[in-house]
Amino acid sequence: MKKKKEVTIYDIAKKLNYSPSTISRALNNHKSIGQKATKEIQSAAKKMGYRPNSIAASLRKNKSKTIGIMIARINRPFVSSLISGVEDAARKAGHNVLISQSNDRYENEVNNAKALYDSRICGLIVSLGMETKDTAHFQQFADQNIPIVFVDRVPDKFNSYRVIIDNYAAGYRATKHLIDEGCRRIAHFAGAQHLNVYNLRKKGYLDALRDHDLPIDESIIVDLETMSFEEGKDATRELLNMDNPPDGIFSSNDTAAVSAILTAKEKNVKVPEELAVIGFNDDPIASIVDPPLSTVSHPAMKMGEISTQRILDHSSKNLDTDISEITMLDTEIIIRNSSRKTSICELDTQPKKIRKAQA
Template identity: 55%
Template sequence: MQEKKDVTIYDIAERLSLATSTISRALKDHPSISDKTIKKVKKAAEEMGFRPNTLAAGLRGNQTKIIGVLVTRINRPFISSLISGIEETAQKAGYSVMITQSHDSYTDEVNLSKALYDSRVCGIICSLAMETRDTSHFQKFIEKNIPLVFVDRVPKDFNTYRVMIDNYSAGYKATKHLIEQGCKRIAHITGSLHRNTYSERKRGYVDALLESNLPVDESLIVDSSGLTFEEGEMISNTFFDFPNPPDGIFASNDTAAVGAIQAAKKRGLKIPQDIAIIGFNDDPIASIIDPGLSTISHPAVKMGQTSAKKIINHLKSLRNNANASNKDNITEVTFLNTEVVARESSKKEL
């Protein structure tokens, strides 16, 4: 069976005996075309199964209405919620979204950023891979006046939009909560400390301990490259084998924290009496696991919405001001709030 060819504006023009330029303008609601003709053209287009080639149209103008999204792992609840916020805001403004995931690999991130660039996206939103230290592969977007937003995992020094939480404050709040529950020896499962997301959470953890005159034991601070369930379980088992084990654990995400809960339960430890645990993100699993996991709220959807708005507003500014530039040393940082969500894994009866 021969494949049916796509309907073009030439087919519609032939059917209606109109110029192709008239068809093109009518499909775009151009003011030079009467409402009657616009309705007639759109009706014929629908009946004939016409599909506008938005990519080709974008390429002719050297820009699409597609926002590129480069994130770490789509299967993480925080990331899927972030994407949901981006898509919701982009679609309302008439933009599409192209999603890619780096799997926390620097090499994949470099290659995917090039793929998005070559696809002529009109903007890009990125949460950096765990491995990434050098962000020079994003410079091409700045040079071509393509708005760039880093979200959540952001570089320390890159002049562009950044949407994030105050990770220092969040790390401090999590640790302070455990201290207030009576914990005296608190361990910390952190992500890679070259990522300022995790180094700032660690800094908040350390300051909360020092403020309460509690010791900072480096053996209780472990860098987890992936913050996976398995790593959380393995690291926690290492803690429990210490002659003087911790009575509290602050994990930098909920996945690793759930691993800690499972390790404790297998050891027959009482939670939170023997070991109090708090995670980070408030993923759905935090309210499903038994006992319920205390955590830090992480406004993923709002971060996605805010990031998309930055792109859309910047593009609008460029359209309205021909002299506007992406190269004007944009250093705008947007901080969103976090809160402690206390559940059974840490709430002791004091």
């Protein structure tokens, strides 16, 4: 079937006997064109099947009303909530969103950055991939005064906006909760240590042990490459097969924490009586697994909304991209039955929230 020719403003101009510039202004509701002519032109454009070419418009203006998002894995609950927050705020401001995922691969992230740059986005929101150590591929945006907001996984040495949580305080409080519940040998599932989120959660874990005079045993601190379910499962098996297995696990995400609960049950290890577990993020699966998983809240949607607002404010004020601004949000420890060792006889299905990790 032969492709139908695209209708242009020149086709509309020829049909209505107006100049192309008048057609363009009317389609953009310019005040210089009267209401009657505007209504006539817009009605004809609709009937003729005219579609505005946003790409061509962005080429003329060298910018668009499109915000780019670069994330690691779109199928993670935290990421999907983050994207929802971005889209909601962008839509209210009349902006569109382009989403790309790297699957935690550095090479993919570099290619995605180029594709978004070539699309002439007006701003970029980024959560770094696991493999990313070099952030040179973001310099092209800064050179063109395109604002960048790094969210959650952020670089150490790149002037930009950052929207984060206090990962250190959250890691400390999660570990302290297990200590308060009677755990004395607490394992830790740590992610890639060059990323701020995992590095700071581990530091919080270590300091909580030190402050409570508990020994630090490197053999029960496990660096998981991607924090996947399978990695968590394998790590838990190894820990439980030790001569002196841990009585608690603090996992830097919920995925690995859930796998720890299920693996413990497979090995007839009682949770929380023999192994207390706490995760991070408060993913939906945390309240579904049996027993429900204690975790740390992560305000992903709000982080997305704030990130979008940073871009909108930056663009409206025409600020310089050589800026370093940090927005830090609070978190809460959500206590469920996977970690309630001291109240086994009173287990219930209602989560309990304790003190926030303050910024």
